[in-house]
Amino acid sequence: MPIHLECLSHTPLHGYFDPVPEVLAEVERVQAAARERVLAYDPELVVVFAPDHYNGFFYDLMPPFCIGAAAHSIGDYKSLAGPLPVPTELAKELVGSVLAADIDVALSYRMQVDHGCAQALEVLTGGLDRFPVIPVFINSVAPPMGRMRRARLLGEAIGRFLAHSGKRVLVIGSGGISHEPPVPELTGANAEATERLIAGRNPTPEARNARQDRTIAAARAFTAGASNMHPLNPEWDRAFLVRLAFELSAVDGMTNEEIVREGGRSAQEIRTWVAAFGALSAYGAYRASLDFYRPIPEWIAGFAAMHAVPAAA
Template sequence: MKNRLTVCSSHLITLPSAPHGPVRAAIGTAREAVEAFDPELVVFFGTDHRRAFRAVVPTFAVVLSATAQGDVAGPVGTYDVPHAMGRSLVADLIAHDFDIATAYSAALDHAFGHTTRDLLGAVDAKPVLPIFINCASPPHASFRRAASLGRRVGEFFADRRVLYVGSGGLAHDLPGFREPETGEALTEEERQAWIKSVNERAREEGTIRELVRTWDETFLAGVGDTSWDWLDSIGVDLVERGGNGAAECLTWTAAWAAGGQALTTLAHEFDTNGRAVVMSER
């Protein structure tokens, strides 16, 4: 298994406004491991905050060409996406009964951009194959289905030196994440105004969900093993237990299954939001 490394991380943890705690330090440890591993390919399981995918929201999609939007102080630029390899992966997944979508071009937001920069230094530092998993527009895939997708991706790239990345989560609840699903594109200014107004109203009405760390701990224990027994229970009452942002951990689940190894938690913090960095041992 020395030809694969898996790193999963919360995003936005290196913003100047983010807490300078253990998780922020752990992303540095993970970056050093990535540099030492020197992957020939990065397979990045990420999501979207209703920026790139609105009018049509696939459950899963392989992205064949991608730019970085630069939102939330994220990087800009063009990803070095191995187009032909992505098309071959799509064909393989369809042959194995996955109804995978093909995104010929996508402007990916900070769900991909921040963690790519944190681990690689720049969006074009390594060949990156983005695999989109819908986590923002219910209904979502099950955790078991995300794991099945990840496992097949890992089998497809078994002979390559691959870094698998998952970005998002852990438990968090964002009132502004519940914007109307009209399919219409919002400018970033309109989007931020919407989020601000909804969050302020939620605080005034006392409707912000208070979460506990139990869901985080259960999820981290799951990816800290190789058993799939936990996959069915982790998604039960997901919003109530983990908040409407916890579905982002579908990306971690896919990366965990692709790597096929138990992940070690480098750091975990919990206040009203869960944040963590986990990785496999090479």
């Protein structure tokens, strides 16, 4: 059965602190074109590889990978809130298939997803519930993490299952490239922050707003050059995107230390792109198009969009 891939960066800062109108319009044109492709393709199933930013997954139990058999978007920043239409039995079958392929993955019947998942669905489909969707969480912010090769193998295992599902599938990878927004770290955190990282689910509206305000302030400082956050790295970003398009297995040699050194701590989100391309690669050779890339300091992100299809399509 056919498969189509869309990978794109997300940002919680859209609508809060935007780049100049010309850049914003360019991003929105690229997103609209991607949505047109998706709606013309009319998928029967969507699989979203997405990170979490200490909104649904915490250190009380931090799996490297988790597949949702039921999921709900929390609606942080301006992302949509509400349930995702997850086909529960199919998600359970997917978990079993991935485990049988010797890839350890967790299962959740109450997955909470944040803007990292919801924004991609809204941009590409116009909402949360237009198509059946299975969310796949990939830990991208909470060390320790496995090697990049594990994300590729996870994607391949999921792709092999999808290829025999009898469904027209859309796979999505949602994550930034080089970026290091003010996501907290457990190492060195005080007692209050430690507890928030271990078990900080369902904060009060006031606490969530305070967190959003800190992120917006950090973006303003970063854009003004008054921040010590890791700089964006367009050269590294572009080299990674080329690997996805032409030599996916080359990501296996990327170490976690290299990713942080070159792209910043949150550049670990590239795992979502790797997993999505891994799923596509299970269908055979593919051809990929880089639709957009630009470093956008207002969004603290190397911002990109790609789509890809099997070579025979």
